[in-house]
Amino acid sequence: MASDFFYPNTGGVEEHIFNLSQCLIKRGHKVVVITHSYGKRVGIRYLTAGLKVYYLPITVMYAQCILPTMICNIALIRYILIRECVQIVHAHSAFSVLGHEVCIIGKLMGLKSVFTDHSLFGFADTSAVLTNKYLQICLCETDHCICVSHTGKENTVLRAKVKAHKVSVIPNAVDAYSFTPDPSQRDPDVITIVIVSRLVYRKGVDLMAAVIADMCPRYPNLRFLIGGDGPKMWLLQEIREKGFQHCVTLLGSLQHSQVRDVLVKGDIFLNTSLTEAYCMAIVEAASCGLKVVSTKVGGIPEVLPENMIYLTEPNVNSLVAGIEMALKDLNDGNILCPYECNRMVRKMYNWIDISRRTELVYDKISLNKNKSIGQQLRNYLTSGVWPFLLVISLMYLLLQFVEKIYKRKNIDIARDLKL
CATH class of the missing domain: 3.40.50.2000 (Glycogen Phosphorylase B;)
Known part of the structure; x- marks a missing residue:
């Protein structure tokens, strides 16, 4: 290799x-x-x-x-x-x-x-x-x-x-035995949206910042948990300083062994990539039982079945609409069992x-x-x-x-x- x-x-x-x-x-x-x-x-x-x-x-x-x-x-x-x-x-x-x-x-x-x-x-x-x-x-x-x-x-x-x-x-x-669900880690009083990504232009950080600025004022119980680092970190720090400190948490660079512990704290996983051949992050999130909202660019539509992902256009309005659909399904209880999601991912993608x-x-x-x-x-x-x-x-x-x-x-x- x-x-x-x-x-x-x-x-x-x-x-x-x-x-x-x-x-x-x-x-x-x-x-x-x-x-x-x-x-x-x-x-x-x-x-x-x-x-x-x-x-x-x-x-x-x-x-x-x-x-x-x-x-x-x-x-x-x-x-x-x-x-x-x-x-x-x-x-x-x-x-x-x-x-x-x-x-x-x-x-x-x-x-x-x-x-x-x-x-x-x-x-x-x-x-x-x-x-x-x-x-x-x-x-x-x-x-x-x-x-x-x-x-x-x-x-x-x-x-x-x-x-x-x-x-x-x-x-x-993905190693679905390492990325296992743990619903007890979620905060029942808020809806947590997790983002784990390199903070570079290709990952759509500009869209990410615009979505946060649009949704936080309208949804007081919404929390964004963001892991990753990169040259676009300043943009998220700027958004956070505009009065959103209570709902945006920046974790910085993460070791791969720490990613699962961050994912299990979330209800929704957000991916805003502008181009992507596969996107390992959404598979890891699905394996942990999160609802995935992602832009439908590159090979992403091939990765997960329709009942595990909300596909959106790479623009702010479409991403906001996708997150709102996921929020509605969470409130209505129209979601897959996290452990069932893990079993599905285990069958679809395994290293053997x-x-x-x-x-x-x-x-x-x-x-x-x-x-x-x-x-x-x-x-x-x-x-x-x-x-x-x-x-x-x-x-x-x-x-x-x-x-x-x-x-x-x-x-x-x-x-x-x-x-």
């Missing part, structure tokens, strides 16, 4: 990599994770079930991603791939530069590669155009792609120009099933024949970025040079001595 995003950082990608790795280990596979250093966490660490994590000493450039040099980390990544007898490289997240680099180096070494896309992208702004072109280049030689929703698959096929038959849809999952489906992808690509460097260059040529062929050629030559300096048999001997 290779990605810039892993623990101790928190998020959907990090949780996906960890839980998928744990299940694959239980099913008899050997799994290692390659990521960059996080603060003082550098070198090799072992997590639950003996999951081995390489925190490489690479400096972060922006938003937890390394600088895309393509050549500076070749020797180190090659050493790890040979030392750990890696057969399949599985990269995660289109934003992850390290994931793409490990995939490309792995392909040049004759390994199989899989890429999982966790996000949706646009096509118009400069950032999206550059990201999409970079993704198209990096996926030219990838054996297979996985998306977390059908909407995400359509998006990836269009923006990265990947053939549809090389893309599978395997959703995220996800790992089995991922195994099928691994089995399929293991039959693919390795391509020569000439065939790989021709595939990269289809991206239309001719200078990138020089980069790939240089990476290949550097791999051959490193092979002369530090041969594979020396790595095998070092590994055997370590064992």
